[in-house]
Amino acid sequence: MKKILIIEDEENLLQFIRLELEYEGYEVIIAYDGREGLAIALNENVDLILLDLMLPGLNGIEVCRRIRSSMDNTPIIMITARDSVLDKISGLDSGADDYISKPFQIEELLARMRAIFRRSEIPLINKNLSFKDLELNLESRIVKRGSEPVELTKKEFDLLFMLMKNVNRVLTREFILEEIWGYDTTIETNIVDVYISYLRSKVDGKEKESYIQTVRGTGYVLRD
Missing domain, CATH: 3.40.50.2300 (Response regulator)
Structure with missing residues (x-):
């Protein structure tokens, strides 16, 4: 129970x-x-x-x-x-x-x-994910880019995890919203754009290559 x-x-x-x-x-x-x-x-x-x-x-x-x-x-x-x-x-x-x-x-x-x-209740199959020099540990919830730790909120972490486990797959705003924020949510899809912006500012910084690509009119993707 x-x-x-x-x-x-x-x-x-x-x-x-x-x-x-x-x-x-x-x-x-x-x-x-x-x-x-x-x-x-x-x-x-x-x-x-x-x-x-x-x-x-x-x-x-x-x-x-x-x-x-x-x-x-x-x-x-x-x-x-x-x-x-x-x-x-x-x-x-x-x-x-x-x-x-x-x-x-x-x-x-x-x-x-x-x-x-x-x-x-979904089992943790891949506890460690990597994309170029970006590393994510699902169990410890630690993210690093190169040797530098990246401090993320819970939602930012969940969003990055979704992108990293779907490399080269374009994720629509609607898909991200339902997966991250829940079933039949009344939250507007523009909150996805807000959190992508937060994530980019922390993961990419000002002088690093930007990994998260925008697919205009559709959503976002990490591409090799």
């Missing part, structure tokens, strides 16, 4: 989600504020966290950052009433795996949870 932590201060919504998840066979732990939720996340072995953005005590962005800074890779779905692209980027860039806006249908939330569980 998978264990889900819900960190949400809106009582009615929290209890609604809890009842639906328990009906689906999940074990549920609840927290009403950021500090309590963070303590549970760091001390309990949970399989997924549903995290509200606006919380008393400690907001969802900070909770997510502290979880990730502790090297905890538990999947996190951010839940919030705020729906701007900037808010989505902030939530995802802090380490969240997906983002769902209120109000939402419980079926959509369940589908996103299932998608995350499917991705996390």
Whole structure:
């Protein structure tokens, strides 16, 4: 039985989600504020966290950052009433795996949870990937270009991993969006362009050859 932590201060919504998840066979732990939720996340072995953005005590962005800074890779779905692209980027860039806006249908939330569980259960076949002088270790989540380490956020790492395991294959924005940000996501495809820009600035720098190529009107590719 998978264990889900819900960190949400809106009582009615929290209890609604809890009842639906328990009906689906999940074990549920609840927290009403950021500090309590963070303590549970760091001390309990949970399989997924549903995290509200606006919380008393400690907001969802900070909770997510502290979880990730502790090297905890538990999947996190951010839940919030705020729906701007900037808010989505902030939530995802802090380490969240997906983002769902209120109000939402419980079926959509369940589908996103299932998608995350499917991705996390894929066996690690190739733990070490390389492209020219770029190296990626999936197990340690370390990236290097030459001898220099490249510090990436979780989403940037996942995006680079997808590109490196599909060398010479053009990946559409829609494909990247669904694979990285989840099933039936409402996030706009331009967030892919934003993250590609972030990734290029870190991987390529100013004086190195740019590896990530844009295929106009389609998407992106790493080509030998």
